[in-house]
Amino acid sequence: MPERGRHHQSNEYRSRDKHYSHNRDYSGYDVEDRGSAGDRRARENMQRDVTPASHKEAPAYRDYGHEGTSRWPRETSMNLSERENYEQQLRPTLYNFRYILSSRGLIQLGEIFVNLLIIICAGVPYSNNGGYRDLASLGGIYYYQFGGAGAFTGADAQKVQELDRQFHQLKRPPYIFAMVVGGILLIYACVMLGLGIFRVPFRCPPVLLVEAILNFLIGLGYIPGMAIFFIKLKEVYDSPICKEREQMYQSKGHKGFECQYHGADIAEGLFGVLGVLCFIFCAVLAVKAFRSVRELKKQRTIEGNDF
16 A cells, blocks of 8 residues: 555656656756655756756846847947048038149149249330430530440420320320239139138139130140230330430430340240140149049948948
8 A cells, every 4th residue: 555655656756757848848867766755856856957948048038138238238339439530521621732742732832833934024114104304414524434435315206205105105004904803813823722722622612624725725725815016016116206215215325225125025935835734734623633632432331331
């Protein structure tokens, strides 16, 4: 009877352990049928093995959750800071004085100085009224100091003075034309240099195309401009007033009053040729700059999208 009871009890524990092992799905554990004591020890070992496993899983889960929640804001902040730094790099600065040392900046400085020299070369003859001063007619020391035998006196002095006045009136329009054109081109070159310093062509690349077209037209426009200037001067030098004036001064042995181009006129022509070269070369550089800026903007747009 006791053996029968023990056998019944062991069957009961066995069925309970099988049910427990089936629910936990621990198929690796082997439960032996050794009576009530063996079943109790096997069940205690199983519980001891199962309990640490459950304790190990919980901290792992907590650590994972803690790491995930702590790492996400950190990664987000890092991404935001990198994004801000990248946007600051993409954001163009307001001005850049190093542009002056670039090829386009140096050429534009050349345009400014060339037109300034044109204005100076035209302004000197314009402001020089010249004219004969009849100081020798005062006699005495003035006669010997300001001309002597080569001085004009009386009616000749008045006639030379009138010829000088008429000659300079004829000569002023070409020089006024040269100063006006040189001043306009000087202002234009200063504006283009200022736009480059304030990086306007980088923000609006079509400005470079407009600049290239204008520079090309201005470079070609120097040629008819110089032609008009020298044609008008030639008409002045071929006029009867200039010829008569030249003869009167030659009769007294004075030089420098010939009806021909002078040093300021020749220098103005040379600076005009330099202006043609500067503006056409600057037009070529503007086209190259437009291509470079367009490629750079495309590259930065692609990098911004990839970022």
